[in-house]
Amino acid sequence: MAATIGGVHGRLLRVALDERGSSAWTEPIADADFAGIIGGIGLASLLLLHLCPPGADPLGPENPLIFATSPFAGTGITTASKVAVAARSPQTGMIGDSLSSSYLALALKRAGHDALAITGMAHEWSVLVIDDGNVRLRHADDLLGYSAAETSEWLRGDLGTAFRVAAIGPAGERGVRYAAIANDGRLAGRTGGGAVMGAKRLKAIAVRGSRLPPAADPRAVAALARDLAARSVGPATAKYRDIGTAANVAFFNRMGLLPTRNFQRGQFAGAEAISGETLHLEHATGKHACAACTVGCEHHYRTRDAEPETSARVEYETLFALGSLCGVSDPNVVLRAAALCDELGIDAISAGSTVAWAMECRERDVDLGVARGDLPRWGDGASLLRALHQIGSREGIVGDLLAEGSRAAAERVGQGSDAWAMHVKGLELPGYDPRRLPTLALGLAVAARGACHNRSSAYDVDLSDRSDPDADALARAAAAAGSEDQAALLDSLTLCKFLRHSLGDLYEESAALHRAVTGLPTTADDLRAAGAHINEVKKRFNVAQGWTRALDTLPPRLLQPRADGPHIDPAWLERQIDAYYAVRGWDEEGMPAPSA
């Protein structure tokens, strides 16, 4: 049955891969589901909760790989062409959800579906081709070893440029647990969706379609979209448009927030060399915009040294993870490392953090089963690049170990190395030192997918005039939960978070857009409730997969007193977590009520 609301088809495309090939069918998505969880990350999370059996091997056939769009995709609303990816994460064992700007979102909707769920495992390396209502597999042996960008270019040349492609690189083929899925140069990077796709022997998904679902009130949508597009290029996004998120490097360093040498410190002597300001003046080549975006925050740079020139797009997270975190201050090396992560198809945050863990193992003379000189070393760009190559191909003892991520690598190696594995629930920390950001510290500890600034944007509270270092636990917990709910809503509307300061009242204005697109009588309070509900759905998935309160914590390093800066008192953190559970309405062990 087709949807009765605007902006969606109400259709989920199911694809099952097996020894004989593939079978495909359509299942309905109820209007009520769209009202409650909106779309995007919310829809992908709900489908994952329904389709993934408890205890499913993340790299096994039962783990569904889900792609979901939102009602806003294809409406002309700026930044809304994003696709959400969800699966049980091979990195964390918990919910693995990721969001990527992508023309794939438009293609999937044009093909008559709001979401795609793939189960099973292909009998040979394949490309899943969705051509309007027709689904087929194409062999992919000829594409193995190529980057996602090369794969996409080749497939669009072969199938036609109307096809849009999501693909994995060599790391996804080899089961690197933080492998990404790339679309149009952007990555669904975190939590290892690329490894899940590779385990299904899918090198790529190519989609073409011809019919978008109409919005309920196209004229109202057009007027609201025009207004938002105009504001999206106002002063609130100047930072992103003029320098990009790379602008964080120098400022964070000044504030003692720039994770350095695996979070040993919060300031890096080489920060200016890899800062956004320096890159802008000395390495910039241009900027690009994501699919259907008016902001244009993606900045591209080129190396400038005696080596062959390399071009790369970098974000703050790339610079911190491959720069200060590893003690590398040569911008040419960081740019090459960023380009290499994209070429291999790996998440730069987890890659850099896992390499930094290995660098600290070397510093501490931990035995990884190889000569000490074969391990990467602080500040040594060549050894960083070598380690990334080894990870991408799981080459040798080092590559195979580091391809598991810092948590699994530390568990395998032992010798106390978990003390400097900087992850939450197996997902490596983003580039914000939580020892100086108390609301974010709580947010990272409790976030469903692990340590992630995109799911807990609580740094927004700490880095604003709303920051209150003396806030009581309930107030801080409410702020952390509120930032999670806001992030969940934006990820489900598939609006870019960079618009958050362009919207006067995010909930009121989003509700107006939602009414115009869907025709539902959506209010701001409905969207607040939806944000909370989406986080509840994620939590329920985690509980079904064995989550316990012990997983809501921070790495030991952050909880230990140090001579040259603040630390997080473990008792303080437990009080904040207690308060967070209370704000969420969960019991003392963090469990949602069965009837909720």
Next chain:
Amino acid sequence: MRASPESPSAASSALPCLVVELFGVPRLLARERVVPASGATLGALAADLVRRCPALAGTALDAATGWPLDGYSFVVDERFTREAGLQLGPETTVILVASAAGG
């Protein structure tokens, strides 16, 4: 940055002369990492800052008052603030940066 050591004079001894640290777009506009400015309060300092650094007028700071435009903020002693009446001392640190401080 701390107060400039040569700043006090007989006429302005009551007004702390500070250096305002610039990050991101303000740094690119000003082509300077720091700009000296004086003021007993943050609002007064902002007014002096925009006079001394016209490149910031209308781009990051209000041309008339010097107060940060939407999208920019002062960070005083490592805390974001919008309090124009905030009293400044000789040891106060002041940063001008984008309000959207995160990724």
